[in-house]
Amino acid sequence: MAGPDEWRAARPLVRQARDQLWERFQGDRNIVGIGFGPPSRGGRLQDTPACVIRVAHKVPLDQLAPGKAVPSTMDIRGHTIETDVVETGRFYAQEFREKERPALCGISVGHRDITAGTLGCLVKDLRDNDRLLMLSNNHVLANQNVCQAGDPIFQPGPYDWDNVPVPGNIIAKLTRWVPLLWNGPYNRVDAAVAAPDDDCSVYDDMKGDMTRPTSAQPAVGLLFAGSKAETLLNPIDDVMTALGVEMVFGPAARSTVTADDVIPPGAAVQKTGRTTEYTTGRIVAIDQIVSVTYDHGNWATFDDTIVTTAMSQGGDSGSVVCRGGSGASGFVFTCQFLATAEELTGVPFTQEWLSFSYARDKFLANTVAGRWLIDTLYLNESTAMYRSAEVRPQVPDEDRAFAQALYSQHGGDMKLALMNPDRDDIRVSEQFLLDAEESLARARKYMLPEEADAAAQTIALVRARGIVGKNGRDLITMLDDPELLAKLKEIAASTGSLVDPDD
Incomplete structure (x- = not known):
């Protein structure tokens, strides 16, 4: 077993190993992510830090072409770094029920030209006198960059209209977004904010039993993608900085992930989303470079992603993920x-x-x-x-x-x-x-x-x-x-x- 100090000391070494492996294998579309976390042996997480390589499909070693095999260990500054290859499937941006007034966080929203995603939470606009804004993903509120400021945002999202546009379902107008960079350059976040309409009641609380981000239950990330095996988050600190916003309860309502959070079994987290509603899971990796597939054949590379156990499906994008919950996801994919x-x-x-x-x-x-x-x-x-x-x-x-x-x-x-x-x-x-x-x-x-x-x-x-x-x-x-x-x-x-x- 490795103690907390050993995990903390290993993080920068694994990050260096990660960068070397990504530079070597970034053209290999089977490798979908590389990051810092525990290896798995026989289906059990080991209490040792490692550089974990996530692949769409695991290929037997004897079937790999020369130069395609991931080394079992790497020497970084005189330290031996263990590697592990895990099959997760590909990661997909998870855009995807009913109209609710007052509108609560954790429910269906979306730009007029998407399916539907999730209203993550309300935040304060540091660029405009702390007015309240709705937080979600770019691909939920800004249609993957194909948008203009002021575009209408609907609640419920278009997928949940029953195919009949209802003007009364407009809840907000798009304010700003972080542009997504396609097919190579690193992204930090998939995020956007929208200003609620003056005559629309948006209540600063979370639907269901989970509460909004507070100092007792701080946010760690913004959910934006997932596979059948894992869920991906952008670090909430990066989201706040990129958009120029802050939690309603201030910086104490958000939390930075550390090496301690991936020590098995991993820190417990929870979310409420449009599709799977309340789910809980655990952080299994951080510092992840990951490739995510979007619509129309686009793909985007993200740096410093947080990886959790499976706790989402299409439509949960935009959910804010907070510390807390049992960590026992019990999540089973629908089909x-x-x-x-x-x-x-x-x-x-x-x-x-x-x-x-x-x-x-x-x-x-x-x-x-x-x-x-x-x-x-x-x-x-x-x-x-x-x-x-x-x-x-x-x-x-x-x-x-x-x-x-x-x-x-x-x-x-x-x-x-x-x-x-x-x-x-x-x-x-x-x-x-x-x-x-x-x-x-x-x-x-x-x-x-x-x-x-x-x-x-x-x-x-x-x-x-x-x-x-x-x-x-x-x-x-x-x-x-x-x-x-x-x-x-x-x-x-x-x-x-x-x-x-x-x-």
């Missing part, structure tokens, strides 16, 4: 099927869970074919999980890159169509079907022949029904057709392996 699909392809399906579940419950479940598809998916989920585990080692980088390129091309439109199927500007294109056919051609080698044939028949069926040019509402109408359901059942039966929920 293991999507998490497995993400592992296979590198496409952020897990971060689209809310879009999928919203469309499923509001639209798909109200059609005869849609209900059958939903039930079939869940009834055959265990088989799909098993098969995915078998094929995962066989998926080459070029197929993963192809899937990610398709997501970058079509993912944004698909998300918007899921939220609002009546949009006339988003329709099925011939290119979309061609891409689907190319995807099937690539996937055939991972499928049983009868499964591949069934998929080809399904694509041919929807093509024959004139799917090109249809919008989301047209597709919903198509799915509410007993004849289409009968055809889909025939195709499913031809595989000999799919369990029909109606049998």
Whole structure:
């Protein structure tokens, strides 16, 4: 075991090791972060400081190309620094219910052109006579730099409007933001503030049992991203400095993380967010350089990030994270099927869970074919999980890159169509079907022949029904057709392996 003094002395040494490794491996997209924390052995955190390398997918040592292996130890100023490689998946910016007045912290907000995020807390504007401002992320309030000062901020966020803009939902106007730097340069924070409207009641407290940041429960960070395994925070001190704001209760209501906070099991923290509401976890790393994926194929590198155990999902971005709580997160991701699909392809399906579940419950479940598809998916989920585990080692980088390129091309439109199927500007294109056919051609080698044939028949069926040019509402109408359901059942039966929920 290492004592507190040993942890404190190791921090600057690990930081130097981190910088050397990042310079060497920053072009490797499988490495998503490097920072200071305890290593893990057999699923247990060890009470020794180390340089921890976070990867999207762990690759056996004998399968790594020369020069790609991370050294097991590093010599820094005459000291031996241990390293550890941890698989976390990729990190994604977590933008993603009801209207509340007075508006409390921890609830749904967002710029008019995003889905929804979280109102973190209220802060004082040091540049304007301590007026109160709402704190959240750039990608929640400022639409990833695509904005202007004065843009309206909605509560609830646009995702939670039920697709009907309501002027009465405007709660604030965008004041300022820290621009996000894409594809290389270091960022310190993903943060923005907005000024509440004079006639809008915003109450300086937190929804639920957690309280706002105080000296008894100081804030340590602003939640901005996460994966299925961990959550990322910007240090709250950096956020305050970058935006020129301060906590309502002053500097005593925020706390700097130190080496002591990562000594296993890690300092307990808590948050209240739009999606997962109240959760608690523990700090597992600090001083993290990390790569985060945003919409439209953009990615951003952040320095000095705080890493916690998993305590968030899409829509929790902007939550303020404070000291306190039990630290026992008990956090389980909503959909293991999507998490497995993400592992296979590198496409952020897990971060689209809310879009999928919203469309499923509001639209798909109200059609005869849609209900059958939903039930079939869940009834055959265990088989799909098993098969995915078998094929995962066989998926080459070029197929993963192809899937990610398709997501970058079509993912944004698909998300918007899921939220609002009546949009006339988003329709099925011939290119979309061609891409689907190319995807099937690539996937055939991972499928049983009868499964591949069934998929080809399904694509041919929807093509024959004139799917090109249809919008989301047209597709919903198509799915509410007993004849289409009968055809889909025939195709499913031809595989000999799919369990029909109606049998």
